[in-house]
Amino acid sequence: MEKLNTVSSIVTPLDRPNVDTDQIVPKQFLKLVQRTGFGEFLFYDWRFDQNGNQRKEFVLNDPKYSGSHILISGDNFGCGSSREHAAWAIKDYGFDVVIAPSFADIFYNNCFKNGILPISLAKDIVSELMKTVSVVKVDLSSQTIQYDSKSISFEIDQSRKKTLLEGLDDIAITLMHEVKISSFEKTRKI
Amino acid sequence: MNITEKILARASGKSKVAPGDIIFANVDKAMIHDVSGPGVIKVFEKLQKQGIPTEKLWDSSKVWVAEDHFVPSAEKISAENIVKLSKFTKQYGIQKHFKYGMGQYGICHTLSHEEAMVLPGEVYVGGDSHTNTTGALGAFACGLGHTDVAYVLLNGKIWFKVPETLYFKLNGKLPEHMMAKDLILKIIGDIGTEGAAYEAMQFGGSGISEMTVESRLTLCNMTTEAGAKNGIIEPDQKVFDYLGQRGATGYTPVHGDDDAQYAKVYEYEASELEPTIAKPFSPENIAVVRDIAGVELDKSYIGSCTGAKYEDLEAAAKILKGRQVRIRTEILPAAISIYKRAMENGLIKIFLDAGVTVGPPTCGACCGAHMGVLAKDEICISTTNRNFPGRMGHVESQTYLASPLVAAASAVTGKITDPRDL
Structure with a gap:
């Protein structure tokens, strides 16, 4: 997995709550299992009409947000189906950071397995960030976000922070410790 | 604990x-x-x-x-x-x-x-x-x-x-x-x-x-x-x-302690509850069925892990027995064992006599995969679990989530219907 530390870009505001994984990657693409290339299916039914033409009113189709690496949205982002394709699509499209007041549990977990930093912030700060037009800088090692000459901090579990900073995935980390785990298991009294 | x-x-x-x-x-x-x-x-x-x-x-x-x-x-x-x-x-x-x-x-x-x-x-x-x-x-x-x-x-x-x-x-x-x-x-x-x-x-x-x-x-x-x-x-x-x-056999059940927190x-209170429905486009968007009774429907779907177990089919059969559906209705038993029991006990015949299409076990249209997905503007009442935009098909279709009793009663009238009002 690629390492992730600082991300500087304008933010893409997707101002609605309860964005569910059915919207992030619609069902017709679940049959595909390659982990790359899913970006083209991201928010498919919102981005394209039934003839495959771009819906101009949808935020991702606004050229001013092209090249953005930070997605910002409402409460309970990533709810619904457990499909990991949702995280694959967000990463592949180019988003490294997702900011929301809250996340659904399985999606939140899936982010760390795929090099995405999910940041949960108070609602009023999220609304303020959504309106920011200048570049926002997210710094994972110092756990800060700088925007409009302000600096705020965010919370993250330290082991997960390390995972992203070092580009490790959970399975690789644990398997590296397999010998230690096995010897611990042997000596442990239950 | x-x-x-x-x-x-x-x-x-x-x-x-x-x-x-x-x-x-x-x-x-x-x-x-x-x-x-x-x-x-x-x-x-x-x-x-x-x-x-x-x-x-x-x-x-x-x-x-x-x-x-x-x-x-x-x-x-x-x-x-x-x-x-x-x-x-x-x-x-x-x-x-x-x-x-x-x-x-x-x-x-x-x-x-x-x-x-x-x-x-x-x-x-x-x-x-x-x-x-x-x-x-x-x-x-x-x-x-x-x-x-x-x-x-x-x-x-x-x-x-x-x-x-x-x-x-x-x-x-x-x-x-x-x-x-x-x-x-x-x-x-x-x-x-x-x-x-x-x-x-x-x-x-x-x-x-x-x-x-x-x-x-x-x-x-x-x-x-x-x-x-x-x-x-x-x-x-x-x-x-x-x-x-x-x-x-051979399992050890776990129970909470008396002082569990x-x-x-x-x-x-069971006596105060009313048949309930979730309107598009969120399971939390609920209403009492009688309060929105009469909404015109195109389809009734009785399927999925949520709403096609044996007793779900039994509930639908209770309503559909001797009646005809007015809108497209699909019933997909959630497993072959359930399908068989429904067949042996006459439920499948009741469904077919009522005009229902009976399908094989599958997640099917619940997740918009296949077997009866919705077209643009179609309105469906469904015994499934999610009604996000596009969940069951076209992004501009609509799904109301309800019990098998309500979905079957609504199939009979073609409108959202409380089973007591049939």
């Missing part, structure tokens, strides 16, 4: 755990299906490239496989995924693979109880968000993403944060015109779609004791829609009998 805490303590070899503790739990059973399975296979391939061995699963006898989302194969790609899944189970020696067209098969969450794949006291994880369903048997059951499932398949364990538990108490027996679906929709409406985010939802009280095992499964199934980590009910004699009829307790 309450039941969730006790199961997690036992699974992690600890004498005591508390909400917020991070524990490493041994997993008793793991499940993959035709969407998460190919995803897990992909993760395995990635690990192999990194030089991480994937030749052996932790215990292939504890892993089981369902084919449900895109079966019978919807088109070429899903057909290939089924082949891929079969190769995987053969390679790793997984015996419990429920294949369509080869006897018993069905929706994974339905098989989990119909086939007694999960037992009281166990930790059960699956590559699907509605894995929560089987907590109704007194197990800790939750869904995981592909990477986490791959990890469990190789190591047999996974970490959890012990959740806080919300306790929902139902006083009194639900009346005849009500089903567990009405209650869980009411609860989701009350607490919201993230009202139980990373919390356990436990159900209890006299109304739950009165409920059948299948009704309890409906409750736990939709805890996912409130964001819950797991749904759970203390197992009782009804559960033991249900599992006994399915050949399950809950983060919050919600109480409901």
Whole structure:
């Protein structure tokens, strides 16, 4: 997995709550299992009409947000189906950071397995960030976000922070410790 | 400790755990299906490239496989995924693979109880968000993403944060015109779609004791829609009998202590509840059925892990017997065993006589996959679990979530209808 530390870009505001994984990657693409290339299916039914033409009113189709690496949205982002394709699509499209007041549990977990930093912030700060037009800088090692000459901090579990900073995935980390785990298991009294 | 805490303590070899503790739990059973399975296979391939061995699963006898989302194969790609899944189970020696067209098969969450794949006291994880369903048997059951499932398949364990538990108490027996679906929709409406985010939802009280095992499964199934980590009910004699009829023996049920703690307790009086429906486009967007009665419909869909168990079909048959449907109506029993029982007991004939199309077990149109998806502007009443935009088909279609009684009554009139008003 690629390492992730600082991300500087304008933010893409997707101002609605309860964005569910059915919207992030619609069902017709679940049959595909390659982990790359899913970006083209991201928010498919919102981005394209039934003839495959771009819906101009949808935020991702606004050229001013092209090249953005930070997605910002409402409460309970990533709810619904457990499909990991949702995280694959967000990463592949180019988003490294997702900011929301809250996340659904399985999606939140899936982010760390795929090099995405999910940041949960108070609602009023999220609304303020959504309106920011200048570049926002997210710094994972110092756990800060700088925007409009302000600096705020965010919370993250330290082991997960390390995972992203070092580009490790959970399975690789644990398997590296397999010998230690096995010897611990042997000596442990239950 | 309450039941969730006790199961997690036992699974992690600890004498005591508390909400917020991070524990490493041994997993008793793991499940993959035709969407998460190919995803897990992909993760395995990635690990192999990194030089991480994937030749052996932790215990292939504890892993089981369902084919449900895109079966019978919807088109070429899903057909290939089924082949891929079969190769995987053969390679790793997984015996419990429920294949369509080869006897018993069905929706994974339905098989989990119909086939007694999960037992009281166990930790059960699956590559699907509605894995929560089987907590109704007194197990800790939750869904995981592909990477986490791959990890469990190789190591047999996974970490959890012990959740806080919300306790929902139902006083009194639900009346005849009500089903567990009405209650869980009411609860989701009350607490919201993230009202139980990373919390356990436990159900209890006299109304739950009165409920059948299948009704309890409906409750736990939709805890996912409130964001819950797991749904759970203390197992009782009804559960033991249900599992006994399915050949399950030799398990050790877990019960909460008398001084078990809950983060919050919600109480409901059965006599005060009304048939409930969730309007588009969220399961929390609820209304009393009678308050929106008369909304014109194009379709009624009785299917899925939430709404096509045997008693769901029985409820629909009670309404449809001797009547005709006015709108397109589909009924898809959730497993072959249920289909057979419905056939033997005359339910399938009642459905066909009423004009219903009866389909094979599949997740089908519940997730918009196939077998009756919705067109632009079509309005459907459905016994399924989600009504997000486009969930069952076109992004501009609409789905109302309801109990099988309400969905069947509405099929008969072509409009949203309370079963008492037929």
